[in-house]
Every structure is written in C-alpha cells, then in structure tokens.
Amino acid sequence: MARSEPLLRAEGVTKEFFGVTALSNVDFELAAGEIHALVGENGAGKSTLIKILTGAYRRDRGKITLEGEPVDPADVKDAQKLGIGTVYQEVNLLPNLTVAENLFLGREPKRFGLTSHREANRRSREILSQYGLDIDVTAVLATYSVAVRQIVAIARAVDLSGKVLILDEPTASLDAAEVTRLFAILEGLKARGLGIVFITHFFDQVYRIADRVTILRNGQKVATRPIEGLERLELVSMMLGRELKEQEAHAAEPVDYSRKPVIASFQGIGKRGRIAPFDLTMHAGEVVGVAGLLGSGRTETAELMFGIAQPDEGRISVDGSPVSFSSPREAIRHGFGFCPEDRKLDGIVEDLSVRENVILALQARRGWAKPLSRKEQEEIADRYIAALDIRTSDREKPIKFLSGGNQQKVILARWLATDPRLLILDEPTRGIDVGAHAEIIRLIGELRERGMSLLVISSELEELVAYATRVRVLADRRHTGELEAGAITPDTIMRAIAAGEDETPGDRGGQGRATEIMAEGAA
Amino acid sequence: MTMPATLKRVLPQLIALLVILALNTAIAPGFLDIAYANGRLYGSLIDILNRGAPVALLAIGMTLVIATRGIDLSVGAVMAICGAVAAALITSDHSLPATILMTLGVGILCGLWNGALVAFLGIQPIIATLILMVAGRGIAQLITEGVILTFNVPGLIFVGSGSVFGLPFPVILWVVLGIAATLIFRTTALGLLVEAIGINRRASALAGIGTSALLLAVYAASGLCAAVAGIVAAADIRGADANNAGLWLELDAILAVVVGGNSLMGGRFSIAGSLIGAMIIQSVNTGILLAGFPPEFNLVIKAAIIVVILVVQSPASHTLFAFVKNRPGRTIGAPTPAAKTKEEAAR
Amino acid sequence: MKILKTLAGAVAMAGLMAGSAVAADMTVGFSQIGSESGWRAAETTLTREQAEKRGIDLKFADAQQKQENQIKAIRSFIAQGVDAILLAPVVATGWDQVLEEAKDAEIPVVLLDRQVDSSDDLYLTAVGSDLEHEGEVAGQWLVDNVGDKDCNVVELQGTTGSSPAIKRKAGFEKAIAGHDNIEIVRSQTGDFTRTKGKEVMESFLKAENGGKDICALYAHNDDMAVGAIQAIKEAGLKPGSDILVVSIDAVPDIFLAMAAGEANATVELTPNMAGPAFDALEAYKKDGTMPPKFIQTESKLFTQSDDPKAVYEEKKNQGY
Incomplete structure (x- = not known):
C-alpha cells in the first residue's frame, strides 16, 4: 500500500478470556477509502477484533492508532466520538421508534431546550436522501x-462517526x-473517503466489493492480501489453515460398499431454505466425513438425518423399511445417535453429574418407568470413564466442572451407552485440548472397525483424512461432491470445496445461515 | 438416594423450621402442648400441620413444575374451580366418590391446559399459567353462581375436618401425597428426566427425552395437587368460596418451594424440602396469630422472617459462613477457593 | 334458574304490595358495580323487586368493577332521558364531570351504599348504612346480654385497613366503652373470609386456654363468624352458649347458624338500599320535596328470637 499512514491501525492486539487466548498478536490496517473484508471460520477471532476496535472489549495488549494518533476507546460511545461506527448483523436500533428518532437517538436536536421533532425529521430526510432512500421518517x-x-x-x-465503518455480517438476511x-451505498461511502471493515462468510461478496481481505484463524492473523489476483483456493486454504502442498493420499483402502450392509438410506431429503435435497446411504463400518465452509449446510444435513428438523421432501429408510422422524426420539429408537456441534447449548446438562449425563440417552430410550438401577448407572458410567479416559475426580461431579474435551467424551459416552448403529458427530473435536482430540480421532476409527456407521462433520481437514472412508463436500447449502477413499487428502477436499463455492447461484440469504451466524455471535 | 444425603439436603430447612418453632414457643407458652380429645389431637403444632395443608399440597406440584424451569401461577384459581366443582356436584346429589373423582379430573384438565400451552405452543410458563390464574376465578364464580356454595355432606366434610389416627385428615393427605410423589419420581427415572429438561431442555430433547409429554405430565400433576387442595379448602369451611378460596396461595406455594431450597432456575428438586418450606411458612403465620400483635404488622413480620430465612440459605451467605469457619490458621485470600469447594460439595 | 327465582319472588311481592304501588310511570337507570359478593347480588335483586313493586321501569347496567363502564352507563341513561339515576359507585373519585352532565340534563342522581368525593349539590341524596353504627349495635347487644359478668371478647377484623374494618371496630369499642367487665383480649384480621375466620379463631382458642377464657366472639362479618363457629365446634365447645357469637351483615347462612343456636346475633347491612332511594325520588318528583343529603338505612339487629329459620327462607332467594 502506497499510502503514508493508514486510517486505522492495530498492532499486536491480544485478548484473553479466562486464560483462553481469543486473539493473539494481531495486526490490522485499514486505509481511508478502502473496503476491507475480514474473514475466518467460527472462533477465528473476527468478533473479538472488531469488539476491541469499537471499544466493546478492552484489549490486554497492543496498540490502536487512528490517523496516526494512539487511541484507546473505553466503550462503544467513545469509539463513536473518535469516528469509529459499527453496524451489527442484528441491527442495533429500536424498532418501536420512528426512523428519525432512531437516527437522532441520544442527540436529539434541541430548540429552546426541547426536542425539535421537526428539525430531526428534516435532517433525517436530508441524511437518508444521500443514500437514495426517500421514506417517511416519521x-x-x-x-x-x-x-x-x-x-x-x-x-x-456514518453520521455519528464518519471515519471508520465496521459492518458485521450486514448481508446475512438480505x-x-x-x-x-447495499453495495452501491458502500461504494458511495468509500468514494467519500471512509474506511470500511466488512465481515462476511460469502466469498462472492468478498470478491465483488472488497479491496483487501484479512484472514484470521484461531485468533491469529494468517494474512492480509489485496483481492486482486487472490485465488479462491488460496483463500479457502488460508481460512482452513492448510498449506497448498502435495499430501500423501489417505491410507485407507478403497471400500467396497456393496458388500457392507446398509444401515440407513436417505433419498432426496431436503428442506427449503436450509439444505437442498440430497441422497446419502450409510453403510455399516464406514465413516462418512462431511466437509464444507461454515454455513454450507453441514449441520442442516445432520439435523434432517436425526429428526431435529423434518424434511419437506424425500424418503428415509432404515433396514430397508421406510421411516419418518418427527423428533430425535424416533431416530434414537432406530439406533441413531447425535453429538451436536454446540456442546454447551445442545449437549451437556450442566448441573447433572457425569454419571447422569452418561446414562441420559439410554434412560430416555428405556422410558421413565424402567429406571436403570443406581448400580447399573454407576457401572455404565465407570465403564466409559475408563474406556474414554474421562478425567473427572468423581463420577458424581456435575459435568459443568469438567473441561471441554472431557465434556465431549461424556456426550460420546452418552451415545455409546445406547449402542447406536449410526452415530452423527458434529465438530467432535472443536474447542478441546490436544490429548482429547487425538483420543476422539482414535475412537472414531475403533467404532468404525466395530461395524458402526458414522457421519462426522469437521472443519479440520487432516482429521477427515485420518478417519473418513469417504467425504461428502458441501457448499452453499448443497451437497456438491463426494471424494472416495484413496482420493482423500486435504488438498482434494479443499479443491472440492472451492469448486463448489465457485458455482454460486443467486440467493445466498436464508434463515439457516442467519441462525448459524447468530450462534457464532453467542459463542 | 441414600437417607443421609436426603437428610443433608433438607438440613438447612429443618433448622429454620426448628428456630421458628422455638420462637413461637417463646412467644406463646402453650405452643408445644398437644392434647387428645374427641378422637383427635389438639394443639398449635397440629394446627400448623393442618392449616399448612393447602400450601403443602400445592407445593408438591409446584416443586415439579419449577424443576422443569416453569412456574404455575394458576394453582390458586384451580383450587377455586375444583372447590366449586366439588360443591356443585355434591349438592346436586352425586355420590362422594364420583364427586371426588370428577373434581380431580377437572384439576388434571386444568393442568393439561397449562401444560399444552407451555409444551406445544411454547408460551412462557408464567404467561401460560397467568391465563388460567385470571380466568379461573371467573370460571369458579360461574359454577357457584357468585355465592358461597355450602354443603353438609359428612363424607366431603371429613376431607376437610375429619381425623385419622388422631391426625386431621388434610395432614394425612399431604403427607401421603408427598411421599407418593417422591416415590413416583425417585424410584422411576421421572425425577432425573424432569431435572434434565429443567436444566437444558434442548439438550434433553436431543438425548431423546420426550420433553413435551413430560411437561404435560408435570403440569397435570400440579393441577391434580391443586384439585386436592381445593377440595380440602372447601371441605374445611363446608362451602366453596369462589372469591377467596386459594386466593394468593400460588405465591405461598412458590415461596414454600424456594424456602425449601429449590431453585427457580429449575433442575435439582426436593419435594421434602418444599413440604418443610410450607410448614415454615405456616409456622410463621401461626406464630404471628398467637403473638397477638395488631394485624397491621402481620405482613411486615412475615416478610422480615422470610427474608432472613432466604438470606441464611443463599449461596452468598454459605460462602460467608465457610469463610468465617475456615479463617483460623489460614492466610488472607486463601479462604475464598476453600469456601467455594465447600459450596460445591454441598450441592 | 336464579332469574326465575328472582322473578317469582318479585311477582309475589308485587302481588302483595299492589295496593301501595304508585301509578307514576317513572324510568330509572341503575348503574351497579358488579356482583363481587353475595350482598351485592342481593342488592341488585332487591332493587329490581322494589322497582317492580312500584311500577318503575328499571334499566340495569352491570359495570363489572369498572368506573369507565359506570360512566358510560350514566351517559347512556342521560341520552335515553331517564327520570332518575341510581348509582352504586365503584370508587369515590372522578365523578364530577358525569354528575355535572346529569345535573345539566336535570336528572336527579341517588347514590347507593357508597359515597363519592364530589360536591353534594351534584346528587339528590345518598342512601347508605353507617358502618360505625353497625359496630355499635353489635356492641350494645353484647353489653345488654352479659350484664355485669366479666367477658373477654375476641374480635375477627375485616381486611386490615379497609373502611368497614376500621369503622365496625370503632363502633363496637364505642359501645363497650365504660363497661369495664367487657374487654377485647385478642383482635386479628380474618380478611372477611370463612377460611381465615376459621384459622384465626383456632389460634384464638389455643392462645386463650383452649377457649375457656373466651366469653364472646365479635366478627366484622358473618362469613368469618361462620368459619369461626366451625373452629369452636371442632375444639369441643358450644358456639352460642360457651362462646357468644355476634357479627354483622345478616347473610342467609348466619341465620342457619342462629336457628341451630350456634350464633347469637347479627346486625343487618340491608341490601334494600333502593327502597329508601325510590321513596325519596317519588317524593321529589311529586312535589319537589328535597330529601336530606344522607339517608341512613336501618341497622337492624337480628337475634335467635327473631325466627331465624323464617328469615333464612326469606333471604336465601335474594341472591346472596
């Protein structure tokens, strides 16, 4: 960049939450008159970075300069005064006030000490006309x-701040x-010399509007690159953290599925706005990996298969007989199990003990009237605490006091205790420590050898390579391809993802994506 | 559930109850006297057990509802409805068993209505049950046609003021129902499943628990308890008073559950704790009546005592006690983690 | 069902009283608070009966406890051009405007049972009972009955802070003042309900030596007395003889107790507020006689010697 001094510069910004590093030594630059995309998978640190820039969080270390002057925004209001404004995906306005009141909230034009509505309305119309918006501001x-x-x-x-505009997922529901x-408006603001930071999950939008892109992964900056000349494949690889290099092919031998019994078959199941219809046949003794970027429809696929959401078309059969799942209960009755992605929200029952969490699904399947005796419960819990090496001082300890990795193992144990035939794991290794990580991967292999059918969703490509016997590739809420055993390498997966992302059809909006992004905000 | 663990769980409530009883004894010298006459026991202690019956009965159902992270504001109104139904049936010459069965059925129906709103329509429990709380008293008035519907059927009156083994029948009722509910929920897996949905309903549903059916059952149980309480209250005064039966008792029942050491955030529950909570509240009421203060002070005194009980039971004060207890021989700053482990251990 | 009973009663009454009916065709609007208590229902019944008996065309409006409904009703009465309006006001304030409108339309307004805070030239008269006087009548009955004997009285108050509770207490105390042999030893609120009346009486009995030290019960309403009577019986004592029972309101159920010898006396809060109101209206319409601004209804004392069984039969159809 030829400019002498960037508009906004962050250097070495670091933020920890309770000992967990959310952002580590990140540098970031924004020039005046630039649209700068910020991309990264869930938990990459995008939200943390913008919250530090806008004063919502205080950084632990690092320096922020605005037009060359060091700044230290104490809160959002302070950042606004300095010239940094933010628009969140969940629009932070008050829907029950008028347009003009929203524009001037907290700084109403005064006349003789009283709020002058007429003045506010006049100025509102003026401001909005700059955006080509002619609406009734009252x-x-x-x-x-x-x-x-x-x-x-x-x-x-823009009216409040005027220098830097940060947009967090502004297009998610458009x-x-x-x-x-919206992009036309952003181009206009850019021409006026504003610096715009734009967070998105949509690649085509990055290419359409951004001048530069900064990629974050696991709280660290991977790179800042001009969009000109940046290959999509390279962008995907930077987001997923894989160097583009030749990898040895997957060790597993190609599997002859025709000789393995079919556990369940999903024919043309899909749900409007969430996932396009897909076919998938699950055999005993295989691990189907599911790869794709965030919002590509991975979790939606699992939800249809486990009866959390009901498909509006297609057929499901188990052991050759047609079934339909109106709730997870029925899927469980057919021997399905599901470890959800959001362990805290959907997995653990915080206040219950490790023992109770382990036996929960089994007990639910047996029904309330057939309780497992205390002794049986203890045996089951102890068996899995030993088998999965769950680190807890006591099986009676509430699960909320366990580490993330051990909580994940308890949830796995919950399903293993039901002796499932088909187990769906959504990001089983996310946010857990290295040791537990390795054990879970080993366990997936073991379960496959024992004849279980597994569907594993993961963003970690090496992981998929390590255990998958085939990989389903998803992009843009569609199943876009499948890699057979023998052809599975991080490279091939990445290329398949990028290829899927390239053939982008029109409508990218949809409720499913919005909820997924909201879940990210909450995390 | 070993006996000592259960006992340990309700120990703070038992201590609170004993303290209140001791205070009452200090205020009213004859407080502990119990006499036997006309085939039944007499005394203030018996009065507490007896007068506390409606709240104790409601507290059983309320405990279960609160364990699912719900609340049932309608129980007072359901009492009025069921009292009215019982009085209307018995005065139109239905047999006693038919009257009781139909009245219990009406209570269960009321509960199912609440449960359906919560489980299927996803309405917040406080709003869902508010509907019946407001409408219920009107329904009761329609049944009684606005008057106190009196009856004089010995069998029904026995429910309110008869006695068995010297104890007033309402006492037998709440003790038996309390034990039955505890057995049903603790010898089956119901207790665990209810606690699970109270702590994390989403995770429970994903683990295959039939959350909707359980919620329905729990609200129906609350309706059933309210029906029993309604029959007791009506039988006690030999009439159904649609305006006043069970008035504000939903709040006393919620208070009993909380004083009993249960969290309004749902999850772990103890019916025994709630029943002791109900007795604590009634002991306070009776103590105030025996003390002979001007009635203007009643509510202030009651509120003050309850605040003290809740403060003493709060996790913050547990930490403080542990701090004080652990102070000798420890460096400053060290006690806090110690206190915390203590508190965790106590759960 | 109830309407049928009411009609039957009204027709019978009308037949009996036909001779005294005034021929003047008068249309009167009646804005009633609602039917929150048995007494209120009886007031409505008796107002209808009285109107029927006098050949008055009564237009009835139930406000369901809402002042705005009452104001609407009065406006509609004015629009219909009624000859007079009866109003049982749900609250004391906020009536000036609508009473002004009635006055401008030259329609006299008579207040029933409760008072308003408006200037007294906005209404013709108010008919009501004197709560303090009721307490006094009850106290006087006790004074007359115990003579020189020492008598410890327990008192069941109405809802704490309500005006009937305050005034009925004051009136009773006035009556027993100067009689040192009569003393109120315990006084607690029973919230005007049977349940609380019974519960509080139980505690009185425990606190006063199993009830042996109690000579009389004074309850601010009959419902509490009915509850307390059960408590006394369950404690093995005889209400009406071991413990005298005097209360106020004269609702039907207390007459059953009196007939059984379990209650001694009650002071009537008459639901017939309309009778005196119609008397005043008729006199005013006939020759412009201005009634006094407050017409006090009779606080009649009923005892066991007033044939309580018969009174019960008479009252039970009045809608209590």
Missing part, C-alpha cells in the same frame, strides 16, 4: 424491511437485490 422503524433498517443503521453510524443496493 413512521416507526419496524414498518420497514430489514434492508431499509440496515441502511438507516449505516446512516446513523436478498440479492438488497445486497446490490
């Missing part, structure tokens, strides 16, 4: 579409036409 905000609210939020942020309109 109407309540809630009467307008999300796109209009988004623009009002941007207008407010349709294609609205996205185009």
Whole structure:
C-alpha cells in the first residue's frame, strides 16, 4: 500500500478470556477509502477484533492508532466520538421508534431546550436522501424491511462517526437485490473517503466489493492480501489453515460398499431454505466425513438425518423399511445417535453429574418407568470413564466442572451407552485440548472397525483424512461432491470445496445461515 | 438416594423450621402442648400441620413444575374451580366418590391446559399459567353462581375436618401425597428426566427425552395437587368460596418451594424440602396469630422472617459462613477457593 | 334458574304490595358495580323487586368493577332521558364531570351504599348504612346480654385497613366503652373470609386456654363468624352458649347458624338500599320535596328470637 499512514491501525492486539487466548498478536490496517473484508471460520477471532476496535472489549495488549494518533476507546460511545461506527448483523436500533428518532437517538436536536421533532425529521430526510432512500421518517422503524433498517443503521453510524465503518455480517438476511443496493451505498461511502471493515462468510461478496481481505484463524492473523489476483483456493486454504502442498493420499483402502450392509438410506431429503435435497446411504463400518465452509449446510444435513428438523421432501429408510422422524426420539429408537456441534447449548446438562449425563440417552430410550438401577448407572458410567479416559475426580461431579474435551467424551459416552448403529458427530473435536482430540480421532476409527456407521462433520481437514472412508463436500447449502477413499487428502477436499463455492447461484440469504451466524455471535 | 444425603439436603430447612418453632414457643407458652380429645389431637403444632395443608399440597406440584424451569401461577384459581366443582356436584346429589373423582379430573384438565400451552405452543410458563390464574376465578364464580356454595355432606366434610389416627385428615393427605410423589419420581427415572429438561431442555430433547409429554405430565400433576387442595379448602369451611378460596396461595406455594431450597432456575428438586418450606411458612403465620400483635404488622413480620430465612440459605451467605469457619490458621485470600469447594460439595 | 327465582319472588311481592304501588310511570337507570359478593347480588335483586313493586321501569347496567363502564352507563341513561339515576359507585373519585352532565340534563342522581368525593349539590341524596353504627349495635347487644359478668371478647377484623374494618371496630369499642367487665383480649384480621375466620379463631382458642377464657366472639362479618363457629365446634365447645357469637351483615347462612343456636346475633347491612332511594325520588318528583343529603338505612339487629329459620327462607332467594 502506497499510502503514508493508514486510517486505522492495530498492532499486536491480544485478548484473553479466562486464560483462553481469543486473539493473539494481531495486526490490522485499514486505509481511508478502502473496503476491507475480514474473514475466518467460527472462533477465528473476527468478533473479538472488531469488539476491541469499537471499544466493546478492552484489549490486554497492543496498540490502536487512528490517523496516526494512539487511541484507546473505553466503550462503544467513545469509539463513536473518535469516528469509529459499527453496524451489527442484528441491527442495533429500536424498532418501536420512528426512523428519525432512531437516527437522532441520544442527540436529539434541541430548540429552546426541547426536542425539535421537526428539525430531526428534516435532517433525517436530508441524511437518508444521500443514500437514495426517500421514506417517511416519521413512521416507526419496524414498518420497514430489514434492508431499509440496515441502511438507516449505516446512516446513523456514518453520521455519528464518519471515519471508520465496521459492518458485521450486514448481508446475512438480505436478498440479492438488497445486497446490490447495499453495495452501491458502500461504494458511495468509500468514494467519500471512509474506511470500511466488512465481515462476511460469502466469498462472492468478498470478491465483488472488497479491496483487501484479512484472514484470521484461531485468533491469529494468517494474512492480509489485496483481492486482486487472490485465488479462491488460496483463500479457502488460508481460512482452513492448510498449506497448498502435495499430501500423501489417505491410507485407507478403497471400500467396497456393496458388500457392507446398509444401515440407513436417505433419498432426496431436503428442506427449503436450509439444505437442498440430497441422497446419502450409510453403510455399516464406514465413516462418512462431511466437509464444507461454515454455513454450507453441514449441520442442516445432520439435523434432517436425526429428526431435529423434518424434511419437506424425500424418503428415509432404515433396514430397508421406510421411516419418518418427527423428533430425535424416533431416530434414537432406530439406533441413531447425535453429538451436536454446540456442546454447551445442545449437549451437556450442566448441573447433572457425569454419571447422569452418561446414562441420559439410554434412560430416555428405556422410558421413565424402567429406571436403570443406581448400580447399573454407576457401572455404565465407570465403564466409559475408563474406556474414554474421562478425567473427572468423581463420577458424581456435575459435568459443568469438567473441561471441554472431557465434556465431549461424556456426550460420546452418552451415545455409546445406547449402542447406536449410526452415530452423527458434529465438530467432535472443536474447542478441546490436544490429548482429547487425538483420543476422539482414535475412537472414531475403533467404532468404525466395530461395524458402526458414522457421519462426522469437521472443519479440520487432516482429521477427515485420518478417519473418513469417504467425504461428502458441501457448499452453499448443497451437497456438491463426494471424494472416495484413496482420493482423500486435504488438498482434494479443499479443491472440492472451492469448486463448489465457485458455482454460486443467486440467493445466498436464508434463515439457516442467519441462525448459524447468530450462534457464532453467542459463542 | 441414600437417607443421609436426603437428610443433608433438607438440613438447612429443618433448622429454620426448628428456630421458628422455638420462637413461637417463646412467644406463646402453650405452643408445644398437644392434647387428645374427641378422637383427635389438639394443639398449635397440629394446627400448623393442618392449616399448612393447602400450601403443602400445592407445593408438591409446584416443586415439579419449577424443576422443569416453569412456574404455575394458576394453582390458586384451580383450587377455586375444583372447590366449586366439588360443591356443585355434591349438592346436586352425586355420590362422594364420583364427586371426588370428577373434581380431580377437572384439576388434571386444568393442568393439561397449562401444560399444552407451555409444551406445544411454547408460551412462557408464567404467561401460560397467568391465563388460567385470571380466568379461573371467573370460571369458579360461574359454577357457584357468585355465592358461597355450602354443603353438609359428612363424607366431603371429613376431607376437610375429619381425623385419622388422631391426625386431621388434610395432614394425612399431604403427607401421603408427598411421599407418593417422591416415590413416583425417585424410584422411576421421572425425577432425573424432569431435572434434565429443567436444566437444558434442548439438550434433553436431543438425548431423546420426550420433553413435551413430560411437561404435560408435570403440569397435570400440579393441577391434580391443586384439585386436592381445593377440595380440602372447601371441605374445611363446608362451602366453596369462589372469591377467596386459594386466593394468593400460588405465591405461598412458590415461596414454600424456594424456602425449601429449590431453585427457580429449575433442575435439582426436593419435594421434602418444599413440604418443610410450607410448614415454615405456616409456622410463621401461626406464630404471628398467637403473638397477638395488631394485624397491621402481620405482613411486615412475615416478610422480615422470610427474608432472613432466604438470606441464611443463599449461596452468598454459605460462602460467608465457610469463610468465617475456615479463617483460623489460614492466610488472607486463601479462604475464598476453600469456601467455594465447600459450596460445591454441598450441592 | 336464579332469574326465575328472582322473578317469582318479585311477582309475589308485587302481588302483595299492589295496593301501595304508585301509578307514576317513572324510568330509572341503575348503574351497579358488579356482583363481587353475595350482598351485592342481593342488592341488585332487591332493587329490581322494589322497582317492580312500584311500577318503575328499571334499566340495569352491570359495570363489572369498572368506573369507565359506570360512566358510560350514566351517559347512556342521560341520552335515553331517564327520570332518575341510581348509582352504586365503584370508587369515590372522578365523578364530577358525569354528575355535572346529569345535573345539566336535570336528572336527579341517588347514590347507593357508597359515597363519592364530589360536591353534594351534584346528587339528590345518598342512601347508605353507617358502618360505625353497625359496630355499635353489635356492641350494645353484647353489653345488654352479659350484664355485669366479666367477658373477654375476641374480635375477627375485616381486611386490615379497609373502611368497614376500621369503622365496625370503632363502633363496637364505642359501645363497650365504660363497661369495664367487657374487654377485647385478642383482635386479628380474618380478611372477611370463612377460611381465615376459621384459622384465626383456632389460634384464638389455643392462645386463650383452649377457649375457656373466651366469653364472646365479635366478627366484622358473618362469613368469618361462620368459619369461626366451625373452629369452636371442632375444639369441643358450644358456639352460642360457651362462646357468644355476634357479627354483622345478616347473610342467609348466619341465620342457619342462629336457628341451630350456634350464633347469637347479627346486625343487618340491608341490601334494600333502593327502597329508601325510590321513596325519596317519588317524593321529589311529586312535589319537589328535597330529601336530606344522607339517608341512613336501618341497622337492624337480628337475634335467635327473631325466627331465624323464617328469615333464612326469606333471604336465601335474594341472591346472596
């Protein structure tokens, strides 16, 4: 970059939460008149970085300069005064106030000491006309579409701050036409010399609007690159943390599925707005890996298979007979199990003991009237504590006091105790320590050898290579390809993902994606 | 569930109860006297057991509902409805068993209504049960046609003021129902499943627990308990008073559950704790009546005593006690983690 | 069902009283609070009966405890051009405007049972009972009955802070003042309900030597007395003889107790507020006689010698 001094510069920014490093020594630069995309998988540190820039979090270490001056925003309001404004995906406006009131909330124009609505309305119309928006500013905000609210939020942020605009997933709930309109506005602001930081999961949008892109992974900066000349494959590899180099092919021999019994078959099941119809046949003794970027439909696939969401088309059969799952209960009755991605929200029952968490699914399947005796419960719990090497001082300890990796093992134990035939694991190794990580991978191999059918969703490509006998590749809420055993390497997976992302159809919006992104915000 | 563990769980409540009883004895010298006459026991202690019956009965159901992280505000109104139904049936010459069975059925129906709103429509429990709380008293008035519907059927009156083995029948009722509920929930897996959905309903559903059916069952149980309480209250005064039966008792029942050491956030529950909680509340009420203070002070005194009990039971004060207890021989700053382990151990 | 009973009663009454019916065709609007208690229901019944008997066309509006409904009802009465309005106000304040409107339309308004805070030239008169006087009548009965004997009284108060509780207590105390042999030893609220009346009486009995030290019970309403009577019986004592029972309101159930010898006396809070109101209205319409601004209804004392069984039969159909 030829410019002498960037508009906003962060150097060596570090943030820890309770001993966990969320952001480690990250540098970031934003030039005036630039749109800078910030990308990364869940937990990469995007939210933490922008929250530090906008004063919502205090950094532990590092320096932030704005136009060459060191700044230290104490809170969001302080950041606004300095010139840094933010628009979150969940628009931070008050839907029950009028458009004008929202624009001038907290800084109402005064006349003789009283709020002058007329003045506020006049100025609101003026401001919004710059964005090509001619609407009744005295109407309540809630009467307008999300796109209009988004623009009002941007207008407010720009009017308040005026130098740096940070947009966190602004397009998540917009349709294609609205996205185009929003981008036109961003181009206009860019021409006015604002620096814009743009967080998104959509590659095509990065390529459409951004000048540069910064990639974060696991709290660290991977690179900042101009978008010109950046290959999609390279961008994907940087996000997923894989160097582009030849890898030895997967060790596993190609499997002859025709000789393995079919456990369950899913024919053309899909759900509008969440996942396009797909076919998948699960055999005994195989591990089907599921790869794809965040929001590509991985979790949605698992939810349809386990009865958490009901497909609006397609057929499911188990052991050759047709079934339909109206709830996980019925899937469990057919010998299915599911370890969810969000362990804390969907997996553990915090206040219950390790023992109770282990036997929960088994007990639920037996029904309330057939309780496992205390002795049986203790035996089962002790067996899995030993088998999975669950580190706990006591089987009666509430699970909330265990580490993430041990909690994950307890959830695994919960399903193993039901002796499932088909086990679905959604990101089984996320956020757990290295030791537990290795054990879980080893365990997946063991279960496969014992004849269990497994579907494992993971963002860790080496992991998939290590245990998958085939890999389903997802992109843009569709199953776009499958890699057979023998052809599975991090490279081939990555290329398959990038290829899938390239053939992008129009509508990228959808509720499923929004909820997934919200879950990221909560994490 | 070994006996000592159960005892340990309700120990703070037992101590609180004993303290209140000791205070009552100090205020009213004859407080502990129990006499036997006309085939039944007399005394203030018996009065506490007897007068506390409606709240104790409600507290059994309320404990279960609260364990699922719910709340049932309608129980007072359901009492009024069921009292009215019982009185209306018995005065229109239905037999006693038919009257009781139909009344219990009405209570269960009320509970199922609440449960359906919570489980299937996903309405927040406080709002879902508020509907019946408001409407219920009106329904009861429709049944009684706005009057106190009196009856004089010995069998029904026996439910309110008869006695068995010298004890008032309502006492037998809440003790038996309390033990039955504890057995049903602790010898089967129901207790565990209810606790699981109270702590994490999503995770429980994903583990295959039929959360909707369980919620329905728990609210129905609460309705059933309210029906029994409603029959007791009506039988006690030999009439169904739609305006006043069970008025504000839902709040006393919730208080009993909380004083009994159960968390409004759901999860772990103890029916025994709630029953002791109900007796604590009634002991306070009776103590106030015996003390002979002007009635203007009643509510203030009651509130003050409850605040003290809740403060003493709060986790914060446990930490403080542990701090004080552990102080000798420890360096400053060290006690906090020690206190915390103590508190964890106590759970 | 109830309406049928009411009608039957009204027709019978009308037949009996036909001679005294005034021919004047008068239309009167009646804005009633609601039917929150048996007494209120009886007031409605008796108002209808009285109107029927006098050939008055009564337009009835139930406000369901809401002042705005009452104001609406009065406005509609004015619009219909009624000859007079009866109003049982749900609250004391906020009536000035609508009473002004009635006055402008020259429609006299008579307040029933409760008072309002408006200037007294906005209404013709108010008919009501004197709560303090009721307490006094009850106290006087006790004074007359115990003579010189020492008598420890326990008192069941109404809802703490309510005006009936305060005034009925004050009236009773006034009556027993100067009679040193009569002393209130315990006084607690029973919230005007049977359940609480019974519970509090149980504690009184325990606190006063199993009830042996109690000579009389004074309850601020009959419902509490009915509950307390059960407590006394369950304690093995005889209400009405071991412990005298005097209360206020004269609801039907207390007459059953009196007939059984379990209650001694009750002071009537008459639900017939309409009778005196119609008397005043008729006189005013006839020759412009201005009634006094407050017409006090009779606080009639009923005892066991007043044939309680018969009174019960008479009252039980009045909608209590």
